[in-house]
Amino acid sequence: xxxxxxxxxxxxxxxxxxxxxYRLIKEADVILVDNLVLGVKTLIPxxxxxxxxxKIAGKHKLSQDGINELLVELSxxxxxxxxLKGGDPYIFGRGGEEAAxxxxxxxEFEVVSGITSAVAVPASxxxxxxxxxxxxxxxxxxxxxxxxxxESLNWDALVNLKGTLVxxxxxxxxAKNVESLLGHGMxxxxxxxxxxxxFTVDARLVTGTLQNIVDVAKDENVKPPAVIVIGDVVGVxxxxxxxxxxx
Amino acid sequence: xxxxxxxxxxxxxxxxxxxxxYRLIKEADVILVDNLVLGVKTLIPxxxxxxxxxKIAGKHKLSQDGINELLVELSxxxxxxxxLKGGDPYIFGRGGEEAAxxxxxxxEFEVVSGITSAVAVPASxxxxxxxxxxxxxxxxxxxxxxxxxxESLNWDALVNLKGTLVxxxxxxxxAKNVESLLGHGMxxxxxxxxxxxxFTVDARLVTGTLQNIVDVAKDENVKPPAVIVIGDVVGVxxxxxxxxxxx
Numbered sequence: 001x002x003x004x005x006x007x008x009x010x011x012x013x014x015x016x017x018x019x020x021x022y023r024l025i026k027e028a029d030v031i032l033v034d035n036l037v038l039g040v041k042t043l044i045p046x047x048x049x050x051x052x053x054x055k056i057a058g059k060h061k062l063s064q065d066g067i068n069e070l071l072v073e074l075s076x077x078x079x080x081x082x083x084l085k086g087g088d089p090y091i092f093g094r095g096g097e098e099a100a101x102x103x104x105x106x107x108e109f110e111v112v113s114g115i116t117s118a119v120a121v122p123a124s125x126x127x128x129x130x131x132x133x134x135x136x137x138x139x140x141x142x143x144x145x146x147x148x149x150x151e152s153l154n155w156d157a158l159v160n161l162k163g164t165l166v167x168x169x170x171x172x173x174x175a176k177n178v179e180s181l182l183g184h185g186m187x188x189x190x191x192x193x194x195x196x197x198x199f200t201v202d203a204r205l206v207t208g209t210l211q212n213i214v215d216v217a218k219d220e221n222v223k224p225p226a227v228i229v230i231g232d233v234v235g236v237x238x239x240x241x242x243x244x245x246x247x
Numbered sequence: 248x249x250x251x252x253x254x255x256x257x258x259x260x261x262x263x264x265x266x267x268x269y270r271l272i273k274e275a276d277v278i279l280v281d282n283l284v285l286g287v288k289t290l291i292p293x294x295x296x297x298x299x300x301x302k303i304a305g306k307h308k309l310s311q312d313g314i315n316e317l318l319v320e321l322s323x324x325x326x327x328x329x330x331l332k333g334g335d336p337y338i339f340g341r342g343g344e345e346a347a348x349x350x351x352x353x354x355e356f357e358v359v360s361g362i363t364s365a366v367a368v369p370a371s372x373x374x375x376x377x378x379x380x381x382x383x384x385x386x387x388x389x390x391x392x393x394x395x396x397x398e399s400l401n402w403d404a405l406v407n408l409k410g411t412l413v414x415x416x417x418x419x420x421x422a423k424n425v426e427s428l429l430g431h432g433m434x435x436x437x438x439x440x441x442x443x444x445x446f447t448v449d450a451r452l453v454t455g456t457l458q459n460i461v462d463v464a465k466d467e468n469v470k471p472p473a474v475i476v477i478g479d480v481v482g483v484x485x486x487x488x489x490x491x492x493x494x
Contacts, residue, residue, distance in 0.1 A: 156407065
């Protein structure tokens with residue numbers, strides 16, 4: 001029976017992958033990928049056996065149960081299975097669920113942490129998630145998660161924390177989430193940044209306030225994937241940004 | 248005038264540094280380090296010029312202002328200055344403050360994100376910060392920050408969020424912080440993990456509940472640095488941990 005590595009590939013820049021992840025990609029007998037950005041895919045040797053979950057499933061994505069089963073199956077066939085994920089496996093990456101299934105089947109696994117997009121994508125646009133005197137906490141949530149009733153967030157607490165809020169996978173529910181934050185008393189002039197397709201050639205920053213970001217994002221036709229940052233650290237960007245071509 | 252790279256070296260495992268950080272270490276004309284774990288230091292070529300801030304300042308650590316000045320000075324002397332930090336520069340790493348000073352002096356800089364200890368150290372002891380049905384938010388704070396009145400945290404909100412709470416640099420204030428959480432109504436049986444010296448040969452996990460963790464940490468003589476995780480995800484560890492020598 002083989003070993004499964006649940007590996008974070010970082011925020012999309014192939015140079016922001018860890019030395020360990022890169023070594024495992026080279027050593028793997030098989031690599032399971034889905035929705036990796038092109039840059040990260042270029043790190044995979046051309047003769048490597050790669051299973052692209054998106055392609056297997058066609059238009060319909062393979063369910064999480066299907067992925068879990070596939071990992072267990074692959075561990076029976078191969079010595080070294082690498083499940084390559086965007087960002088970090090344990091920051092809303094379903095790494096815990098996959099690990100639990102592997103453990104339940106007696107399959108050896110190891111989690112290799114990655115640089116989460118929640119931190120690196122804002123950094124690439126001069127937004128630090130913490131800044132002395134401005135933010136003393138960082139909270140990361142996901143836009144997807146909120147649709148499930150049993151995991152409903154305490155918006156009141158989120159607002160009262162007055163720290164930096166990062167929403168991953170939050171484009172689809174942006175209007176709903178902004179409404180919740182405003183409804184629970186977050187300042188309408190709280191700065192918001194939406195960063196689309198971080199670390200790709202199409203990376204783009206759209207900024208506004210809690211009051212107008214829904215309209216701005218609509219006008220700018222913002223699409224997933226994006227990292228959303230809400231809080232006064234977004235304003236620090238004006239202080240830090242350099243005059244470069246990109247930004 | 249040179250360029251300053253504010254580089255995250257990750258959680259301490261030399262293999263969890265990014266390809267970019269590793270490249271910059273090799274390309275640097277000078278590297279500024281402080282409190283890096285030994286493993287990461289071994290990545291630095293022996294003939295490289297290294298300034299160890301701890302050693303300059305002797306027993307008294309160089310102040311943040313002193314470090315900022317030094318970075319500006321070095322940028323005038325060298326083409327490529329690497330400021331190597333533990334974890335990620337923007338997760339309570341003072342990267343924002345250093346970037347702001349560099350910008351104010353017209354010095355070109357770039358932040359290279361790293362894997363934060365907040366995520367990777369718990370992962371190394373089978374604790375996922377998020378888990379479906381158990382935690383729908385992750386909040387990272389620091390134990391140090393809280394001593395400053397102007398950045399006082401809203402403990403009530405932290406408790407009511409009912410997500411995963413990670414405290415960095417929190418050993419010194421553990422008793423005070425636990426008292427605040429209990430005082431604001433967090434369940435006394437909330438699981439707590441304190442992970443000391445993550446990714447070193449002395450890495451150690453101590454677990455308990457909010458009720459007893461202060462005594463447990465005292466009995467076990469827990470010392471900084473440590474990552475503290477508070478929340479039900481700590482209990483997931485029992486489901487995920489493998490039978491290995493280490494844990």
